[in-house]
Amino acid sequence: MLRRDFVRAVLAVGAAPKLLLGQQAANPAPPPPAPVPWLLGLTSKTPIPHVEAADQVAVGELRFFTAQQMATLTRLSDVLFPPMGQKPGAVQAQTPMFLDFLIGSSPDVRRKVYSEGLDWLDAEAKKQFNLSFEKLSDAQADALLKPMLRTWMNDHPPTEQHADFLNIAHDDIRTATINSKAWFVVPEVGAEPRTTEELYWSPIEPDISDRTNVPPHVQAAPKSGHPMPSYPR
Amino acid sequence: MLNETYDVLIIGSGHSGGMAAKILTEYGIGCIMLNAGPVANVTHDAERKPAYELPYRGFRPPGRLEHVFQSNEFNANVWVDEQEVPYTFEQNQPYNWVRVRLFGGRSLFWSRQSFRLSDYEFKAKSHDGFGEDWPISHADLAPYYSRAEGIFRVSGAMDGPPQLPDGNFTIDDAPWTIAMQRFVDAAKPRGIPVCKQRSAQGRDGLASSVNLLLPDAEKTGKLTSIANAVVREITVDKNTGLPNGCNFVDRLSHREMSVKARVVVLAAGTLESTRLLLNSRLANSSGLVGRYLMDQVYGPGVLASVPEARRGNINAVMGSSAIVPRFRNIDTKTDKFLRGYALNVTAATGAVGARNFAAYGTELQRKLDEYYGSGFHMTIMGEVLGRYENHVRIDKDRTDAWGIPVLHVDTKYTDNEFNMSKDATDTCCELAEAAGFEVLSKNDKPNPPGYSIHEVGTCRMGDDPKKSVLNKWNQSHDHRNLFVVDGACFTSAGWQNPTMTILSLSMRASEYLAGEMLRRNI
Numbered sequence: 005m006l007r008r009d010f011v012r013a014v015l016a017v018g019a020a021p022k023l024l025l026g027q028q029a030a031n032p033a034p035p036p037p038a039p040v041p042w043l044l045g046l047t048s049k050t051p052i053p054h055v056e057a058a059d060q061v062a063v064g065e066l067r068f069f070t071a072q073q074m075a076t077l078t079r080l081s082d083v084l085f086p087p088m089g090q091k092p093g094a095v096q097a098q099t100p101m102f103l104d105f106l107i108g109s110s111p112d113v114r115r116k117v118y119s120e121g122l123d124w125l126d127a128e129a130k131k132q133f134n135l136s137f138e139k140l141s142d143a144q145a146d147a148l149l150k151p152m153l154r155t156w157m158n159d160h161p162p163t164e165q166h167a168d169f170l171n172i173a174h175d176d177i178r179t180a181t182i183n184s185k186a187w188f189v190v191p192e193v194g195a196e197p198r199t200t201e202e203l204y205w206s207p208i209e210p211d212i213s214d215r216t217n218v219p220p221h222v223q224a225a226p227k228s229g230h231p232m233p234s235y236p237r
Numbered sequence: 238m239l240n241e242t243y244d245v246l247i248i249g250s251g252h253s254g255g256m257a258a259k260i261l262t263e264y265g266i267g268c269i270m271l272n273a274g275p276v277a278n279v280t281h282d283a284e285r286k287p288a289y290e291l292p293y294r295g296f297r298p299p300g301r302l303e304h305v306f307q308s309n310e311f312n313a314n315v316w317v318d319e320q321e322v323p324y325t326f327e328q329n330q331p332y333n334w335v336r337v338r339l340f341g342g343r344s345l346f347w348s349r350q351s352f353r354l355s356d357y358e359f360k361a362k363s364h365d366g367f368g369e370d371w372p373i374s375h376a377d378l379a380p381y382y383s384r385a386e387g388i389f390r391v392s393g394a395m396d397g398p399p400q401l402p403d404g405n406f407t408i409d410d411a412p413w414t415i416a417m418q419r420f421v422d423a424a425k426p427r428g429i430p431v432c433k434q435r436s437a438q439g440r441d442g443l444a445s446s447v448n449l450l451l452p453d454a455e456k457t458g459k460l461t462s463i464a465n466a467v468v469r470e471i472t473v474d475k476n477t478g479l480p481n482g483c484n485f486v487d488r489l490s491h492r493e494m495s496v497k498a499r500v501v502v503l504a505a506g507t508l509e510s511t512r513l514l515l516n517s518r519l520a521n522s523s524g525l526v527g528r529y530l531m532d533q534v535y536g537p538g539v540l541a542s543v544p545e546a547r548r549g550n551i552n553a554v555m556g557s558s559a560i561v562p563r564f565r566n567i568d569t570k571t572d573k574f575l576r577g578y579a580l581n582v583t584a585a586t587g588a589v590g591a592r593n594f595a596a597y598g599t600e601l602q603r604k605l606d607e608y609y610g611s612g613f614h615m616t617i618m619g620e621v622l623g624r625y626e627n628h629v630r631i632d633k634d635r636t637d638a639w640g641i642p643v644l645h646v647d648t649k650y651t652d653n654e655f656n657m658s659k660d661a662t663d664t665c666c667e668l669a670e671a672a673g674f675e676v677l678s679k680n681d682k683p684n685p686p687g688y689s690i691h692e693v694g695t696c697r698m699g700d701d702p703k704k705s706v707l708n709k710w711n712q713s714h715d716h717r718n719l720f721v722v723d724g725a726c727f728t729s730a731g732w733q734n735p736t737m738t739i740l741s742l743s744m745r746a747s748e749y750l751a752g753e754m755l756r757r758n759i
Contacts, residue, residue, distance in 0.1 A: 057290055084597045102294065109299040153595035155678035157538060159306050171592075176296075178591055183288035183295045195549070195588060195609040196602070200295045202311040204286040208339065209275040209465070211321070211488055211638065 060185050064101060068108025068115070073122040074100060075138040080125065081177050083145045090190050094177050097184035103176060121169025243269040243461070244754065246482055246498035248468050248513065251342025252736055253723040253743040254504030255446030255454070256385075260747035261502075262459035266754060269496055271466035271485060273505070274338030277315070277345065286311075304333040306688060315339060315346070322637045325645045332646040333687035334508060340464055341447035342506060343690065349437040349444055350581075351391040352560075352733035353382050353402045357567065358620075361729045365566065367575050368623050371728040372700045372709035375402055381741035389444050389740070393435035401432060401562035409433045414557045416543045416584040416613060416672075423671035424561065428568075429664075431582070434558045437736075465489055467639050471501055471517040471719075480519065480719045486639045500718045500750065500759060504743065507724040508629060511695040512644050514721075515631045520696070520713040525706050527629045529694040530648050531730035534578065534619030536684035537658040539665035540593055541674035543584065546611040555584040555610060563620070563732050565660070573656045578619035579732045580665065585612040593677040613674050615665040619657045620732045621650065621686070623694055648686050658683050691735050693727035711746035718759050722746050 066074055081094035081103075094100070107118045125148070129137040133144050140148070152170045154162040161172050178197075181187055188199040245261055247254050250272040261268050277283075288295030293310045302308040305316050317336035326332045337343045357364055359371040359378075383405040393406040413421060421431045437444035454460040465488035472495065474481040482497035503510040514526050546554040558581070565577035589612040594604045627648035635643045662681035669676050699705025702714035707726050713719040722743040724735050731738075753759040 060289070086598055088599060088602055106293060106296060106299065111300055111303070114299075149597070150595075153597065155595055156592050157536075157540065157678050157680040158592075159536060159684055160680045160682055174597060175592060179296065180294050185287075185289040188287055188289055195606045197588065197591075197605070200288040200311075201285060202288075202295075202309075203279075203283045204291065204311045205277075205283045205314045207314045208277055208282050209489065 057185060059098060059102065064105060066101075066104055068104050069119075069122070072126065072136070073119065074104065075136070076122045076126045077103065077118075077173075079138040079140070079145070080122075080149075080173065081181075083142065083149065084174050085177050085181050089193055089196070091192075091196060092181070092184075092186045092190065094181045097181040097186040099177055099180045099184065102180050102184075106176075106180070117169050117172060121166060121173065124166050124169070241497070242482075243267050243496065243498040245269075245500045245502055245750070246271070246496060247502045247504055248483065249342060249504035249506060249509070249723065250340050250446060250451065250462070251344045251504065251506065251723075252446050252450070253739050254502070255341070255344065255450030256740050256743040257502050257504055257720075257722050257747045258454040258460055259450045260744055261751055262454040262457040264748075264751035264755065265457070265459065266751055267459050268454070268461070269498060270460060270462045271468055271483070271496070272338070272340045272342070272462070272464050273467045273488065273509075274340065274465065275488070276464050277339040277341070304331065304685070304687070305335050306333065306684065307335060307690075312346075322643070323635055324643050325632045325635055326647065330647065330649045331685045332648060333685045334644075334646065334692070335687065335690045336506065336509075340462075341445050341451075344444075344446040347444075347690075347736060348734065349439070350560075350734040351386065351389060351393075351435045351437045351737045353378075353404055354731045354733055354738050355400045355402050357400045357563070358729055358731035358733070361576070365575055369697070369699055369704060369728055372698055372705075377709075378738070378741050378745065381745045382737060385737055385740040385744060388449055389437040389439060389737075391435055391437050391737070394433035396432045398430045398432075398562060398567075400564075400567055401430075401560070404435075406435070407438065411557070413559075414584055415554045416546060416674075417557045417559055417582070419543075419672040419674075420559070420582060420584075420613070420668065423668050427668070427671075429561060429564045429668070431559050431561055434560050466494075467641070468505070468513060469493075469516070469639070469641050471513060471519055472497075473517075473519070479716055480517075486641075488639070491639065500720070500754065502747075502750070503719070503721045503725075504723050507692045507695060508644060508646075510721050510723055510725045511629060512631070514696065515629075515644075516642055520706055520715045520719060520721075522715050523703055523706055525697065525704070527695050528625050528627075529623040529697050529728075530627045530629055530646070530686075530692065531621045531623045531694040531727065532686055532692045533621060533689040533730060533732060534617060534650070534654050534658055534683045535689040536617070537619075537662050537681050538614065538616035539662060539669060539676055539679040540589070541613040541615070541665075541669035541676050542589065542608050542611040543613050543674055544611070546584075547607055547609070549610040551586045551610040555586045558583040565657075571660070573660055574653045575622060576620040576653075576657075577732065578617045578657050578661050580661065581614070581616045581618060583614045585614060586610055587612070589677070608677075613669065615669070617658060617661040618689070618732045618734070619654060619661065619683075621730050622653055623697070623729055624651070627686075629695060646687075650683055650686060654683060691724070691730070693724035693730050693735055696721045696725035697728045698726045699728060710749045711742060712749075720746055720750060 078100045081100050085094040087093035126137045152167045182197045244267040247257050247270045291310045295310050297308050356375050359374050362368050362370045386405040392409045394409050395403045397403045424431050466485040467488050468483050468485045471480045472482045480501040484495045486493050514520050561580035563577035563579050565571050589608040629644045629646050631642045632645040659681045662679050666676050696706040698707040711720050711722050711726050724739050
C-alpha cells in the first residue's frame with residue numbers, strides 16, 4: 005500500500021463513526037433482518053384505505069319479496085318519495101332493494117305486514133282500476149293511498165289494517181332514502197332532511213367465549229406419518 | 238391483594254354505586270366495585286359516521302333489541318343484548334327492560350332531568366290512602382338532594398309549587414320564549430303550573446358516575462374496581478348467616494372467581510339487584526323481594542305547531558323547555574285515576590317530523606318546509622301505582638350466557654294508567670288550542686311498561702319488616718350488613734325522573750353505613 009493510500013484509509017476509519025452517526029440521525033435504523041415482529045410498523049400514522057359501502061357499488065338478489073311484490077314496492081316507493089329538486093328519489097337511492105334485505109331479515113310480524121300490505125295494494129289496484137299497482141298513474145295511485153295516510157307519533161303507528169302497512173312503509177322508505185349515500189352526496193336546499201350522522205359504537209370487548217364451542221377447521225393436509233407434537237389448548 | 242377481605246363490596250357502578258363508592262371511600266373505607274360490563278372508551282370504541290356507511294342505513298339491526306325502542310344501528314352495541322341476558326314475560330304482557338352494562342351503567346346515557354320527590358310521593362298513602370308511605374319525608378332527604386344537585390350542577394328556577402320542591406340550583410333566569418309564554422298563559426287559568434326545566438349540567442357535557450363520582454373515589458386510593466365481573470350470587474358466612482362477598486364470572490373468559498367483604502352494597506340497577514337477591518335467596522323474610530314493580534307511563538303526548546314560528550321564524554318564539562309538575566289530585570280530586578302525571582314541554586327549533594302530516598311526495602315536502610321550526614312537543618311522565626301483583630321472579634327454565642337464572646317479569650298497566658294517559662292527551666290538546674297552536678298529531682296509548690327506563694320498587698323500604706324489604710337506611714331488615722341503594726328501594730314511583738332521588742338516597746345510606754362501620758356497629 006502506498007503511503008498516501010494508508011493515510012487515506014486511516015482518515016476514513018477515523019471519520020467513519022461520525023459519518024455513520026450522521027446517517028443514523030437522518031434515517032432511522034432499518035428494520036431488523038427477517039423475521040420481524042408481525043405488527044412492526046403499524047401505528048396511528050398507518051394510512052387507512054378508503055372503502056365504499058357495498059350497496060353503493062354492487063347489486064343484491066331479490067331474497068324476500070316476490071317479483072310482483074317488488075314491482076309494487078318499487079312503484080309505491082316512487083310515488084311516495086319521488087326525486088325532488090336535485091335530490092334523488094327512493095328508487096334512485098336503491099331503497100326497494102334495501103328494504104327487501106331489511107324486511108327479509110326482520111321478525112315475522114314485520115315481514116307479514118309488508119307481504120300482506122303489498123299484496124293488498126296490488127289487489128286493490130286491480131279491483132278499482134283493473135290494473136296492477138305498478139301500472140297505475142300518479143292520480144290513480146293517489147286515490148288509493150291518500151285515504152290511508154294518518155298522522156302518528158313515535159312507536160305508535162296506526163293499527164287499522166292496511167293503514168298500518170302503508171304508514172310504516174312510508175316511514176321506512178323515507179328513512180332508507182334519506183340515509184342513503186345517493187341522498188347524502190347532494191347538498192340540501194332549505195329544510196330538506198339530512199342524512200342521519202351520529203356516534204357509531206363498535207362492539208365493545210365482545211364476549212367471544214362461544215368460539216371455544218366452534219369445531220376446528222378441517223385440516224388442509226392429511227396427517228403425516230411424522231405428526232408434530234400437539235398440546236391443544 | 239389475593240384473599241383480602243374488603244370493607245365493602247359494591248355491585249354496580251352507575252349513579253347509585255358511584256355515589257356509594259365516593260362517600261364510603263372519602264370516609265376512609267376500602268371498597269371493591271364490580272361491574273358486569275367493560276369500560277367504554279369513546280375515543281376508540283366510537284366514531285362519528287353517516288348512516289349510509291352502516292349495513293342497515295341506521296335502522297335497528299333486525300331481530301336485535303326488540304324491547305329497546307331507544308336503540309338504533311348507531312347505539313345497538315351499548316345496550317344489553319336480549320339474547321345474551323334474556324328475560325321472560327307472558328306474550329300479552331311485554332316488558333321493555335332497557336339495560337346498559339358498560340362501566341358507569343345507565344349514568345352514561347340519561348336525559349338529565351333532575352327532580353326531587355315531594356311529600357305527595359313520600360307520604361302518598363297519607364294523602365290518598367293507596368299503598369304505603371315511605372319511612373322518610375322530603376325533609377329527611379332534602380340535605381342530600383342539595384349536595385347531589387351541587388355535584389351534578391342542576392340548573393333550574395326556584396319556581397316550584399309544593400309538589401315540585403326547589404333545590405340547590407344553578408339559576409336559570411332566562412325569560413320564556415314567546416311560544417312558551419303563550420303556553421304558560423293558557424295553563425294558568427286552568428290551575429296548571431308551568432316551571433323551568435331542571436336539568437343536570439354535569440361537567441364537560443357529561444353528568445355521569447364516571448366523571449362526577451368515581452374520580453373522587455379513586456383519588457382516595459381506597460377503591461378497587463373490576464370490569465366484566467358478572468355476579469352470580471352473594472355468598473354467606475356459614476357461621477353468622479351474614480353476606481360476606483360474592484361469586485362472579487368473568488364476562489369474557491367465563492372464569493369463576495370470588496371476593497370477600499364485610500358489607501355488601503347492591504347498586505346494580507333495580508331489577509339486577511333484585512335478581513341477585515332472589516338468586517342468592519337473601520333478604521326475603523317478608524316475601525316481598527320482587528314485588529311492587531313500578532315505573533312511569535311514557536308514550537302519550539301531543540305535537541302541535543306554533544303558527545308564527547313557521548318557515549324557521551324561531552327567533553324569540555321558540556327554543557325553550559318547561560316542566561308541568563303533577564297537577565291532578567293535589568288540591569282537587571279526579572275520579573278517573575289516583576296520583577297524576579307531569580308534562581315535558583319543548584318549543585323545538587328544528588324540523589317537524591314527516592309522520593305529523595298525512596301527505597307524501599312534493600306535498601309533504603311543502604308541509605315540511607312550511608312547518609319547519611314550529612314544533613311544540615308535550616309528553617307525559619305518569620306515575621304507575623305500586624301493586625303487589627306487578628312483580629318479578631326467577632325463571633327456573635332459562636339462564637343467561639353465564640348460566641345465571643334469568644328474571645320473569647309479570648307486570649301490566651291498569652285502568653289507572655290508561656285513564657291517566659287519556660287525560661294527559663286531552664289536556665295537552667286543550668292547552669295547545671287555548672294557546673293558539675295547531676295540533677298535528679297525538680297519542681294516548683302508553684308504551685310498554687319499562688320503556689321509561691325508570692323501573693323502581695321490588696325491594697321497597699319501610700318501617701315494618703313484614704311489609705318491606707329495607708329499612709329507612711336502605712338496609713336489609715334481615716341482614717344488617719346488606720344494603721340496596723338503587724331504585725329497588727322505592728316505595729312509590731312518583732312521576733319524577735328518579736335519578737336525583739337515587740343519588741340522594743345512596744348518599745344518605747352510605748353516610749349511615751360509614752358511621753355504623755366507624756362505630757363498629759357493622
